[in-house]
Structure formats: C-alpha cells, structure tokens
Amino acid sequence: MIKLPNQYLLYVFILLVVFLVALVIINIFRGKKLKKLSNELLSNKRQLNSKLFELEVINNLAQKGYSINVKEVLDTFINRLDNQNHLKYCVASYILLENGKAIFRAHLKEGVSKEYINDIKNKMIDSIKLVSQEAMTARSLEENLTGASVNNISKLSAVSYFNVPLAVSNEYFGVLTLSGSSFKSFGDEDIKLVYEIFNNAMKAITNLGDLIGHEKGKLQVMVDSMYDGVIMIDKNFRVLVVNPASYKLMGMEQNLNLNIFDVFDYFSGTFSLEEKLAKVFATGKIESVSELKIGDKYYEIVVIPVKANEEIIGGGILIHDQSEEMELRKLRQDFTAMMVHELRSPLTVIKGTSDLLIKEYKNLNSDQVNTFIIQIKDSAIALLGIVNELLDESKIKAGKIELFKKQGDINQLINDEFNYYYNLARDKGINFSFDLDLSIQKFYFDEQKIKQVLNNLLSNAIKFTEPGGEIVIVSKNYSSYIGISVNDSGKGVPDDVKELLFQKFVQARESDKSNEQGTGLGLVICKGIVEAHGGRIWIEDNVPKGAKFIFTIPTV
Numbered sequence: 001m002i003k004l005p006n007q008y009l010l011y012v013f014i015l016l017v018v019f020l021v022a023l024v025i026i027n028i029f030r031g032k033k034l035k036k037l038s039n040e041l042l043s044n045k046r047q048l049n050s051k052l053f054e055l056e057v058i059n060n061l062a063q064k065g066y067s068i069n070v071k072e073v074l075d076t077f078i079n080r081l082d083n084q085n086h087l088k089y090c091v092a093s094y095i096l097l098e099n100g101k102a103i104f105r106a107h108l109k110e111g112v113s114k115e116y117i118n119d120i121k122n123k124m125i126d127s128i129k130l131v132s133q134e135a136m137t138a139r140s141l142e143e144n145l146t147g148a149s150v151n152n153i154s155k156l157s158a159v160s161y162f163n164v165p166l167a168v169s170n171e172y173f174g175v176l177t178l179s180g181s182s183f184k185s186f187g188d189e190d191i192k193l194v195y196e197i198f199n200n201a202m203k204a205i206t207n208l209g210d211l212i213g214h215e216k217g218k219l220q221v222m223v224d225s226m227y228d229g230v231i232m233i234d235k236n237f238r239v240l241v242v243n244p245a246s247y248k249l250m251g252m253e254q255n256l257n258l259n260i261f262d263v264f265d266y267f268s269g270t271f272s273l274e275e276k277l278a279k280v281f282a283t284g285k286i287e288s289v290s291e292l293k294i295g296d297k298y299y300e301i302v303v304i305p306v307k308a309n310e311e312i313i314g315g316g317i318l319i320h321d322q323s324e325e326m327e328l329r330k331l332r333q334d335f336t337a338m339m340v341h342e343l344r345s346p347l348t349v350i351k352g353t354s355d356l357l358i359k360e361y362k363n364l365n366s367d368q369v370n371t372f373i374i375q376i377k378d379s380a381i382a383l384l385g386i387v388n389e390l391l392d393e394s395k396i397k398a399g400k401i402e403l404f405k406k407q408g409d410i411n412q413l414i415n416d417e418f419n420y421y422y423n424l425a426r427d428k429g430i431n432f433s434f435d436l437d438l439s440i441q442k443f444y445f446d447e448q449k450i451k452q453v454l455n456n457l458l459s460n461a462i463k464f465t466e467p468g469g470e471i472v473i474v475s476k477n478y479s480s481y482i483g484i485s486v487n488d489s490g491k492g493v494p495d496d497v498k499e500l501l502f503q504k505f506v507q508a509r510e511s512d513k514s515n516e517q518g519t520g521l522g523l524v525i526c527k528g529i530v531e532a533h534g535g536r537i538w539i540e541d542n543v544p545k546g547a548k549f550i551f552t553i554p555t556v
Contacts, residue, residue, distance in 0.1 A: 070166065070173060071096055077198060078107045088185045089178045090156060091117065095124050095141065096174040104141040111151030120158050120179050127163050132172050156181040162191050164198055229319030233260055235281060235312065249319050270294055276303045277315050284312055291322060298322040342386055346379035393521045396528030403446040403532055410482060411436045413447060414473055417454045421462060429467030440477045443555040449529045456522040457486040457549050464490035481535065481554045489546040498539055502527040
C-alpha cells in the first residue's frame, strides 16, 4: 500500500471542496431558474385562464344578439365567475341604476348569512353615494339572490372586498363587488384580473353594441320609410318594432308604449288578428286576409313567422292600405262599362244604318241615302275619336308623346276654336265669349296638340253648363309664359274630385244627359300635352259658380 504525502491529501480535499461548492452554486442557480420558470408557467396559466374567461364572457354575450345591455354583461360576468376557482370569493354582487330603478343582485358562491349580504349591500350603497347623486336606500332596491342558499347560521363575515365602478363614457350607473371571508381572499393579481376582464368585456360589448346599433339603425330607417305598416312582436306578444306607417294606417298617435292589444282592438270588428298570430306560431306558415274594410278604408293584412335556426321566435304583421287599389279597380270597372256604352252607340248606328241601306236601298232616294251615309261617317268619326284618345293616353303613359312645334299665334287658335263651338253653345242657350290679351306675341308650340286641349276643355264646359249659363275663354301674357283659362258657370267640381281629376277614368262632373259620358281620358291627355310643353294645368272654383280650368305654356 502506497502512502500519499500529506500535501497531496490536502490538494485532493481542496478539489473536493471546490467541486462541492460548484455543485451547490449550480443547484442554487438551477433552483432559481426552475422557480422562475415555475412562476412564469403559473403566470402564463393565470393569464391563459383569464383570457379564456374573458373570451367565454364575450362569446356568451355575443350569442345574445340584440338583447345585449349592461345587465346582460353583469349577469353573464357573475355567472361565469363560478368557474374561476383561484378567486376565493364568497359573494359576487352588483347594484345597477337603470331606468329610474336600482337593481341589486347577489350571487352566492358559498352559503352566507343574510347579515353578510346586508353588510355588502350597505357598503355598495355607500360607494355609490360617493360618486352619484342617486338617492337610494337598501329598501329601495329590487333584490335578486342566486347561487347557494342563504345560511343564517353561517359565521362568515365580509372582511375583504373590492369594488369595480360601472361607467361608460363618463356615465356612472352602478358598482360590481366581490367579497370574501378572509383577509387573504384577494391578491393584487386577482383584483387586476377582475378589473381587466370586466373592462375588456365591457369594451368589446360596447363595440359590438355600437355595430349592432348601427345595423339596427339602418334597418329601423328602412322600416320607418316603408309605405306599409310593419309591426314586429315576440312569442309573448310584446311589441318590438312599430313603424310610423302603422300608426298612420290605424289612425293612432305615435306611442312608444303601444300594446299589441291596441292593434287587436283596431281590427276586432272585422277579424281576429290574435287568432291569426296564434295560428302562425303553431304552424309556421304565412296567414293573410285582403279587402278588409274598416270604415272607408280597405286593408290587406299579412302575418308572417319570424324564425331563428328554424325556431319561431316571433311574428311580423304587415298592414297594406288597399284603398287606392280598390278605387282603381272600381274606376276600371266603371271605365269598362263606360267604354262599352261609348262604343256600343256608334256601332249600333253603323250596324243599324248599314242594314237599312242594304234592305231598303232601292226604295230610298238620294237624299235619304246621303243622310244615312253621313250618320255612318259621324259614328265612325266618334269611334275613331275614342280610339285616338286611348292611343294618346298610352303614349303619354309611356312618355312617348311627340310634339311638332312651330311658331304660331295662340290668340288666333283660340279665336278659331271659339268660332267652331259658337253655334253649339248658342243652340244650348249658353252665353259664349272670349277675353284675349293682345300683347301675346307669336311663339313656338304644337298647334294641333294645344287645339286638342282647347277642344276638350270647351266641349266639357258646354256639356256641363246649363242653358242660360256662361262660358269665357281668357288668355294672359306673363312675359315668360302665357296662361289660358276656360271659365264656365256650370255645376262646378267637388273638392274631393279635384285631386283625382287628372287621373285616368275619372269623370269631373255628372251631365244632365245620361248619354253624355265620355271615356274619362280627356283631362289626362290634356295634362300630358301641357306638361310636354313644359307647362302645367289645374282647376279652380269659378266664383260665384262653376269651374275654371287653367293651363300655362312657356313662351321662351
């Protein structure tokens, strides 16, 4: 056995000490690194949990769509807190100031006593009084307790708590509070976490609410601008949307608190809207009723189901005023009857006279034959006039009326028309005259078309003026345009007819003679011709009696 010198043993000992010290130092650094890494992992886990919680809250709120409001945010936030096990709270609560009410909700994670709840409630009220002028007491709150049951034998007391003020755009509307029974219930990280998550949720929901509000606003503008009435309700018959047309059609003043039963009452005398809605909710099929007469109005009511993911969530009521359509239908029926009458008379004359000529030609002298031929010609001219009116009206409706303007003398045209109708007026015992403005110079207009206007107005005036009455044609110079009026002392035109006078198929006045009807297109054609010239035509009362038809034509 070899014995090492003492100095070598000393060297070995020193090396061992150095090695052990190095190991200790390495382990110390490794331990610190592991601790740091562990802390980082723990922090990352907390951050991940907080983000997942935040996303869970926001996603849950986003699914609620249009129902989003501050209360929804608070309720969702509190409900989701149950899953955050690292938060050692006993009660999550809020006081919300909304629509003149104060709502208190406390969600119990642990069964605490009523005394605990009242203590927290009073602390929250005190915090609200510091920043709000809202006058409230514990008695004035609408209380809602959820979660665990109240345990009055519990000895837990609220020894720690923190508040999150509820405010958006400097508007304060309440406080959110988390409370615990231990002084160590909440650390700085817990408080920071709750603040961040709640504020981010509020911010995200505010942005989402703004977007939904913007889209809802656009939809509301569209609904408000509709001519038809639109009423939207949920399955509990609560009114969600009412546009102005609905109030107008039902003769109601706009009311923010419209009740669906007000709508039911309006239609109750004719049919049951409530039954229609119930049937739509039950079957999911559209129901409708038309030509519903209420007073002097006609309505079409369409009830449709509103669905979300194939589930019926409400209903829509469309109210369409059919009064004009019904009036137009009546006018068309009257027009058809009128046209049959107008066409039958000349056709009867043509057929009867032709048959007579064929059968009795050999027994008739030349004067009699000529008389019958003239009757056939006059009837053919009458038929042609009706056809021309129909064609002219079609051209006007299609915007294809053609004008052939040339320089002409409007006073001379009036004078020619006066001479043409003078004998007809005189034979009826009507005083016929004119009053022309001689300062009117020649200008460009379609002479044949304006002649057609004058023919219509003058023939109407003679038709509707009784014997002993008066008709006057007046022309006036207004520098850039001329005005022409045909004034008669006939029956006049009722005010309710004046608005419809220049529409198709409307007869201005009733003639004493049943055979003097006409197609009802004359004034429509007059309006089209005058407007094609850039002028306008209207009617006024001719004081003290009769009607005054006036039209203008630009001269420059």
